[in-house]
Amino acid sequence: MQSNQQVIVSVPATTANLGPGFDCLGMALDLYNQIYMSFAPSTTIEVEGQGANEIKRDEENIVWQAARRVFTELGQPMPGIAIKLVNQIPTSRGLGSSAAAIVGGLVAANNLAGNKLSQDTLLALATEMEGHPDNVAPALLGGIVISVVSEGKVHYLRIDPPEELSTVVAIPDFELSTQAAREVLPRQVSLQDAIFNLSRSALMVGALCQKRLDLLTVAAQDVLHQPHRAPLVPGLVQVIENANRAGALSVMLSGAGPTVIAFTHNFQKEVAGVMEKTFLEAGVICQTKNLKPIVDGAVIL
Structure with missing residues (x-):
């Protein structure tokens, strides 16, 4: 050695x-x-x-x-x-x-x-x-x-990743352990919810493979983990809604959170501003970064 x-x-x-x-x-x-x-x-x-x-x-x-x-x-x-x-x-x-x-x-x-x-x-x-x-x-x-x-x-x-795909991440100033975020998840889910996520997961993979960024809005929807984790991240539901309205292709929790990630077509400043403002209205200070998939x-x- x-x-x-x-x-x-x-x-x-x-x-x-x-x-x-x-x-x-x-x-x-x-x-x-x-x-x-x-x-x-x-x-x-x-x-x-x-x-x-x-x-x-x-x-x-x-x-x-x-x-x-x-x-x-x-x-x-x-x-x-x-x-x-x-x-x-x-x-x-x-x-x-x-x-x-x-x-x-x-x-x-x-x-x-x-x-x-x-x-x-x-x-x-x-x-x-x-x-x-x-x-x-x-x-x-x-x-x-x-x-x-x-x-x-x-x-x-x-x-x-598609070359024109970019992301805006809003990183709240508090930590959330993966374990805590897992503990709020239900042990069983309905057939309807399972089908909802299966179909969108398949669409997500297909959309990314074929660079169909227009499909990402629907493909990113989830009912298995985000609704259950929303109480752990103040303002989450509103941040997702407002960032989508501001022009994001799709918005979701990054991993177990609390970071929220927006997929955008190249970088979009408005999306970052809206995410910061919405989090602040929920009493959460966050930092935003433009990150590129690599x-x-x-x-x-």
Whole structure:
């Protein structure tokens, strides 16, 4: 093991569900976390940027745990490693911060260990750690990813996002844990609701494949998770309505929220302004960003 070798991995933010595609659709966005990793006499962890005050700097750190998972998979003892995290992705906001940490840790450690694990193995490990593939798949592979777990294996299809598709994300100034957002979901749904989401998920994938942005308004509708999560995000229903009215192609929760993402045809300033104003009327301060869907996932710099 070379003690002076350093790996730098850049991992994108991701938005999951894309409306109706609960736990199976995700897309990479151009906001990044960087992970610096090298062998060291003992483990040290530094954190800069988003989450610097909350992120653990011991063996509970997700990047460290992901690195350990790689060495375990390779049948090797966990070496001392120095980790430095430079984060742009806000934590617990529905933009895939934990997926970026997991994927970044796996990719960096795999590179340090000589790239012995395949991309599919890394995806399987990331899914096992995260519990579902909707964020980790686009974080690793880039683009838009449809993923299904069957008998422990992740089956996926990756598609390039339409070039003219852009997004506006409104990021509220409060955190919402994925666990809390999952706890409000019903254990059973009606046949009618299941058909509603199935049909729109299929339309969403078809519309993105054929670059039919005109179909995204209907394709993004959901009844399985957003109505149940709306009480956790003040102003959500109104933000979605007003942003659609302002010209967005579709508007939805990003992942478990509280971030709301609007799909737009190229960038639309009015949509960002309306989302900020509507959130403010509900007593929520938010920050908006124009983010572009991207084709690359985690890359070694």
